Amino acid sequence: MVRDPVCGMLIDPATAVATREHAGQVFYFCSQECVDKFDADPHYYGHPESEEDDTNDHEEHHNH
Numbered sequence: 001m002v003r004d005p006v007c008g009m010l011i012d013p014a015t016a017v018a019t020r021e022h023a024g025q026v027f028y029f030c031s032q033e034c035v036d037k038f039d040a041d042p043h044y045y046g047h048p049e050s051e052e053d054d055t056n057d058h059e060e061h062h063n064h
């Protein structure tokens, strides 16, 4: 199972309505509505966890 990044629903990749690739990661969507939202702002939906990593990287870099 994979997670639809827009609505957070767990879906089976085999039954996903559509897929998108962003930042080297493939995302699966339960509905065209979710795909449209993702397309409108892929950065927002495509980095649910990596935003924290970015912040950490930045801080570490700053401390150097």
Ligand SMILES: [Zn+2]
Binding pocket: 004, 006, 007, 008, 009, 029, 030, 031, 034
């Ligand atoms: Zn969805």
